[in-house]
Each structure stands twice: as C-alpha cells, then as structure tokens.
Amino acid sequence: MNKAAIAPILGADARMQRPGSVTQQIKNYILLNKLKPGDPMPTETELCTAIGVSRSSVREAMRQLATLDIVEIRHGHGTFVGQLSLAPLVEGLVFRGVLSPGDDLTALKEVVDVRVALDLAMAGELTARLKGTVNPDLDALVDDMERQSSAGESFAEIDREFHSVLASRLGNRLVQQLVTAFWEVHTAVYPQLGLAPASDIEDTVLAHRSMVRAAESGDAEALQAAIVAHYAPLKRALGSLDT
Amino acid sequence: MNKAAIAPILGADARMQRPGSVTQQIKNYILLNKLKPGDPMPTETELCTAIGVSRSSVREAMRQLATLDIVEIRHGHGTFVGQLSLAPLVEGLVFRGVLSPGDDLTALKEVVDVRVALDLAMAGELTARLKGTVNPDLDALVDDMERQSSAGESFAEIDREFHSVLASRLGNRLVQQLVTAFWEVHTAVYPQLGLAPASDIEDTVLAHRSMVRAAESGDAEALQAAIVAHYAPLKRALGSLDT
DNA sequence: AAATATTTGTACGTATGTATA
DNA sequence: CTATACATACGTACAAATATT
Numbered sequence: 001m002n003k004a005a006i007a008p009i010l011g012a013d014a015r016m017q018r019p020g021s022v023t024q025q026i027k028n029y030i031l032l033n034k035l036k037p038g039d040p041m042p043t044e045t046e047l048c049t050a051i052g053v054s055r056s057s058v059r060e061a062m063r064q065l066a067t068l069d070i071v072e073i074r075h076g077h078g079t080f081v082g083q084l085s086l087a088p089l090v091e092g093l094v095f096r097g098v099l100s101p102g103d104d105l106t107a108l109k110e111v112v113d114v115r116v117a118l119d120l121a122m123a124g125e126l127t128a129r130l131k132g133t134v135n136p137d138l139d140a141l142v143d144d145m146e147r148q149s150s151a152g153e154s155f156a157e158i159d160r161e162f163h164s165v166l167a168s169r170l171g172n173r174l175v176q177q178l179v180t181a182f183w184e185v186h187t188a189v190y191p192q193l194g195l196a197p198a199s200d201i202e203d204t205v206l207a208h209r210s211m212v213r214a215a216e217s218g219d220a221e222a223l224q225a226a227i228v229a230h231y232a233p234l235k236r237a238l239g240s241l242d243t
Numbered sequence: 244m245n246k247a248a249i250a251p252i253l254g255a256d257a258r259m260q261r262p263g264s265v266t267q268q269i270k271n272y273i274l275l276n277k278l279k280p281g282d283p284m285p286t287e288t289e290l291c292t293a294i295g296v297s298r299s300s301v302r303e304a305m306r307q308l309a310t311l312d313i314v315e316i317r318h319g320h321g322t323f324v325g326q327l328s329l330a331p332l333v334e335g336l337v338f339r340g341v342l343s344p345g346d347d348l349t350a351l352k353e354v355v356d357v358r359v360a361l362d363l364a365m366a367g368e369l370t371a372r373l374k375g376t377v378n379p380d381l382d383a384l385v386d387d388m389e390r391q392s393s394a395g396e397s398f399a400e401i402d403r404e405f406h407s408v409l410a411s412r413l414g415n416r417l418v419q420q421l422v423t424a425f426w427e428v429h430t431a432v433y434p435q436l437g438l439a440p441a442s443d444i445e446d447t448v449l450a451h452r453s454m455v456r457a458a459e460s461g462d463a464e465a466l467q468a469a470i471v472a473h474y475a476p477l478k479r480a481l482g483s484l485d486t
Numbered sequence: 487a488a489a490t491a492t493t494t495g496t497a498c499g500t501a502t503g504t505a506t507a
Numbered sequence: 508c509t510a511t512a513c514a515t516a517c518g519t520a521c522a523a524a525t526a527t528t
Contacts, residue, residue, distance in 0.1 A: 031342055043513065054497040056299060059515090060306045067307045070333045075514055076505035084339045088331040092311045093417075096327045099274060110417035117418065121360035174336075174353035175360070286493060297517040302495085318494050318526030 022061040025051050027070065030081055041071055041079040067091075072229075086181040090188070097189035108189050109238055115182045116231050119163075122170060122179075123223045129169055132216030137163060144210045149205045156187055162208055200233045207232075265304040267296050270313065273324055284314060284322040310334075329424040333431075336424075340432035351432050352481055358425045359474050362406075365413060365422075366466045372412055374461030381408060385451045392448045399430055405451055443476045450475075 026047065043049065047058045065071040069082040093111065097104060100107040141162045147177075148155035160183055167176040207230035214222035269290065278284075290301045305322060308314040312325040336354065343350040382403045391398035399477065403426055410419040450473035457465035 004510070027338060046511085056302075056498080057496060059299075060495095064306050064310045064408065067310050068331055068338075070338055073514075074505090076503080076512085084335060084342070086332065086335070088311055088330065088335060092327060092329070094329060095270060095313055096309070099327070107417075110415050113415055114417055114421065117364035118360070120434055121364040165429045166319065172353050172356055174350075174357055178357065288493085299518085300516065303493095303516095316494070317525085319492080320526075321493065 008041040014148045022051060022053055022057050023064055026058075026061055026065060030070070035081045037081050037083045039081045041081060043078065072126060090181050090184045091132065095189045097185060098192050105193065105238055107185070108193065111182055111185050111189065112231065112234060112238065115179070118175070118179055118182065119227045120224055121228075121229065122167065122175065123220050125170055126166070127215050127218050127223055128219040129171075130215040133182075133216060135212060135216065138162065138212045139209075141165065142205070142212065145205050145208060149201060155205075158188070160184075166211070195237060203233050204230055247368045254410050265294060265296055265300050266307050267403055269301075269304055269308060278324045280324050282324045284324060284372070284439075285340045286321060317468065333424050336428040337431045339426060339473075341435050348436065348481055351429070351436065354372045354425055354428050354432065354476065355477060355481065358422070358429060361418070361425065362470045363419065363467055365410065366463050366470065368413055369409070370458050370461050370463040370466055372414075373458040376459060378455060378459065381405065381455045382452075384408065385448070385455065388451060392444060398448075403427075403430070409454070438480060445475055446476050 029035075029047075029050075030041075044055060044058050044062065047062075048055050051058065062071060062073065066073050066082070067088055069085045070086050071082045072082040074080065097107045097111065141158055145155045145158045145162065148158060148191075158179065163183055164176060164180050166180040170176065207226050210226035211223055211230065214220075214226050248333075252376050269284075272278075272290075272293075273284075287298055287305065291298050294301065305314060305316060309316050309325070310329050310331055312328045313325045315325040317323070336350075340350045340354065384401055388398045388405065389402045391401060403423065406426055407419060407423050410422040413419065450469050453469035454466055454473065457463075457469050
C-alpha cells in the first residue's frame with residue numbers, strides 16, 4: 001500500500017484557509033489527478049495532512065461532496081469518487097414537493113409539466129432514431145406492465161425502466177438522467193399527498209405501447225399525441241387545467 | 244433493538260442514531276413546523292439537545308442540508324430555512340462538465356442540448372401566453388444586449404436575465420429555475436475549456452429579438468426557428484453535429 | 487464608538503463500530 | 508479469530524463573525 005505518494009498537488013500553502021475552501025481543494029484534487037467515478041480517494045487523515053486542516057473540517061467537506069454525489073463514502077472501506085448523479089436534485093425537489101403544498105399541488109404539477117416537456121422535446125430526435133427499428137426490450141417492458149396492471153399490482157419500477165430505456169435511445173445521458181430524476185421526484189412526492197390514485201391507469205399502460213409504435217413508425221406527431229395521452233389520467237387526477 | 248420508525252417530533256429517542264438520521268430529523272423538523280424559506284431554524288446547540296446528538300453530528304448534517312439549499316447558514320447570525328434552489332444541480336453539473344472532458348466536449352454539448360430542448364418545449368405555451376402583448380422589459384434587455392455586444396463587451400448577465408424573464412412568463416417556476424440553472428452550468432463550464440468564443444455572436448443577439456417578436460405575434464414555429472438560430476453559433480463552435 | 491453576548495466555524499483528542507486481510 | 512485500518516461519533520476549547528447594549 002503506497003500511501004506516501006498522495007497529493008501531487010493540493011494546497012502548497014497549508015496555512016490561511018478560507019471557509020469553504022476545503023471543499024474546493026478536494027474537488028481540485030479530483031480534477032488535477034483526473035480521477036474518474038469509482039476511483040479511490042485518499043483517506044480522511046491523509047487529506048488532513050495534505051490540506052492542512054483538521055479532521056472535522058475534512059469530514060464536513062466530505063459530507064458536503066457526498067451529498068452532491070461527487071464522492072461516495074463507504075463505511076469501513078474508504079471514500080471514492082462518486083457517480084456524479086442527479087441524486088441531489090431529486091432529494092431537493094422531493095423535499096420541496098412535500099414541503100410546499102400547504103396551499104396547492106403546484107410543486108407536483110410543475111414536476112409533471114417538466115416531465116411532459118422533456119418527453120415532448122425528445123419526440124423528434126427519438127422518432128428519427130427509432131424509425132424502422134424493432135425494440136423487443138421496450139415491448140417486453142410494456143408486456144410486463146400490462147400483466148402487473150391487470151393483476152392489480154403496481155408497476156412503478158417497470159414504468160421507471162421503460163422511460164429510462166426509452167430516453168437512453170437518445171444518446172444524451174444527461175437527458176436520460178433528467179427524465180429518470182423527475183420520474184423519481186414525481187413518484188416520491190405523489191403518494192405523500194394523500195390523493196386518490198389516478199383512476200384510469202389502463203389508458204396510461206396502453207399509451208406506452210402507442211409511444212413505441214409511433215416512434216418505430218417514424219411519426220413524431222403520433223408520438224407526441226401518445227405522450228400527452230400517457231400523462232392525461234395523471235393530470236386529470238391533479239386537476240391540472242393548464243398546458 | 245428498535246431501529247426504525249422514529250420522528251414523533253424531535254428527540255423522543257436520544258439513543259441509537261443511525262448515520263443520516265440526523266439529517267432526516269432536521270428535515271422533519273422543518274416539515275412538521277411548516278417552516279418556509281427564510282424562517283429561522285433553532286441554533287445548533289438547541290438541535291443538539293433536541294435530537295440528542297453531538298454538535299459535530301449536527302454540524303455535518305447541517306452542512307449536508309446547506310449544500311442542498313434546504314437550510315442557509317449565516318456565520319455568527321444563525322441558520323435559516325433555505326431557498327430550495329437548484330444550486331446543487333448546478334454545482335454538480337459544473338463539476339461534471341469540467342471533469343469529464345478528458346476525451347470530448349460531450350458533457351457541455353449535452354448541457355446545451357438540454358437548454359435547446361427546454362426552450363423549444365416552452366415555445367408552444369409561451370406563444371399562447373405572449374400573443375398580442377407587448378413586452379418592453381424584454382425589448383429593453385435586448386437593447387442593452389445589442390449595445391454591449393457592439394461595444395465589444397460581454398453581455399452574459401443580460402443574456403441570463405433575458406432567458407430568466409422569458410421563462411418566468413410561463414408561470415412554472417420550476418421550469419424557470421431549470422432554464423436558469425442550465426444557463427449557469429453552460430456559462431460556467433464553457434470558458435474553462437479553452438475554446439475560442441463563438442465567432443458570430445451578432446446572430447445570437449439578433450435571435451433574441453426574433454424570439455420576442457415571434458412570441459408576441461403568436462407564431463410558435465417562428466419562435467422555435469428563432470430558438471434554433473439563437474443556439475446555432477454556439478453549436479457550431481462546439482462542433483455539434485447532432486440535432 | 488466600544489464592549490459584550492450570541493452563534494457559527496475550526497481544531498484536537500478520544501472512544502467505538504465496522505469492514506477487510 | 509485476531510489484527511489492522513478506517514469511518515463514525517462525542518466533547519471541549521477557542522476563533523471569527525454578527526448583533527445588541
């Protein structure tokens with residue numbers, strides 16, 4: 001275990017620390033050493049000596065970076081560069097969603113509207129990429145969804161997978177993560193508001209099939225129509241009047 | 244040992260704390276007391292006694308919540324409920340943007356594509372809302388932009404304001420925050436990559452005016468065209484070939 | 487204008503739980 | 508099973524910023 005050769009760079013000047021600069025220095029360490037997600041980070045004590053601050057400060061900075069998924073802390077094992085996911089976005093928006101609705105369901109409505117907007121924005125590129133293809137994986141997911149739905153079971157995870165896979169066809173990983181993130185916010189906030197579940201979920205299930213068919217046939221407008229139909233029961237349940 | 248199902252209010256059970264549960268208890272405190280952004284939080288020492296953990300633990304939890312903008316810490320003054328902004332999203336994406344491009348500019352390209360997608364998704368609703376109106380504030384911003392541009396000055400802040408004001412017309416605050424957030428990511432990452440600034444920025448400036456005119460005249464397709472034109476110089480500079 | 491009280495920021499020491507070799 | 512390395516937690520003391528008297 002070669003532990004002497006940490007920190008090629010890192011605070012040549014160990015004195016004179018400004019608040020927050022510890023976090024920045026750890027980020028710089030990752031950048032300067034070109035670390036990728038999953039790579040091991042120095043131990044906390046090593047960072048202490050390298051940066052020249054106390055353990056507490058390093059720990060607070062690491063917690064901060066961990067909440068941003070810039071580092072990942074595994075108890076008793078070590079710290080590693082994080083996956084840089086959108087988890088903090090989800091956590092923040094979920095909190096906002098369950099906090100704000102003292103008055104209205106605006107927070108959740110806005111999330112759903114963002115989901116619709118993202119899906120609609122994907123439509124053009126998606127049809128261009130899926131036209132003339134067959135997509136057995138997506139069809140299999142819709143099959144599962146139908147089975148679960150007619151059995152009265154929840155199909156949340158399958159739904160999530162469907163939208164994630166569909167978005168992955170775009171080739172833009174950020175968009176895919178956003179789609180998944182807002183899906184998570186939506187499904188996390190919804191049950192906490194004590195609303196009746198959307199009644200005609202059958203329409204939602206069928207709409208998934210329509211989306212695949214429309215994309216495969218290269219009909220962007222049909223895809224957009226299917227997307228709107230997909231969200232219609234939900235928006236009805238939320239009493240959305242806009243858009 | 245009894246491990247789960249806590250949160251009666253705060254600190255009924257002072258022993259047996261799991262990692263992360265302190266954060267959750269503080270969030271519960273905000274929710275149960277229906278605090279709004281800007282409301283004062285208890286002091287750290289008060290939280291210590293209330294939750295029954297040490298100050299260090301409370302501090303780490305607070306730092307975590309502060310990075311999510313769920314609380315705001317003011318040195319020597321106190322802690323307050325945060326604005327629940329999308330700042331953590333911006334911070335994470337900026338870091339990803341400057342970290343990943345060892346190979347390519349994909350991270351930045353994806354951000355720009357999201358910006359385009361969001362703007363295009365706004366087009367329909369925006370024209371519906373702006374049709375037949377006059378918008379001197381937006382025009383004034385474009386005027387300023389033209390002045391700055393022809394003087395060779397940067398107009399980043401004005402540009403930001405323009406897109407923020409435009410998005411605010413939607414009535415969906417989340418969309419507005421997303422638009423602003425991705426603007427920030429874009430402008431924060433771009434200069435760190437050592438690229439030449441986009442050459443024909445004049446076109447970008449003019450496109451802003453076209454966007455306002457198109458929306459005011461209720462022509463959604465013209466608005467979408469203006470949006471595409473707005474991003475064209477940038478996408479050329481990035482060498483984007485897709486979409 | 488200056489001293490003081492309150493509150494957050496930093497540092498350090500120590501003990502304990504936990505995963506790995 | 509033991510030993511080791513590491514993360515987690517606690518407590519205290521002091522520094523720095525802010526507000527109040």
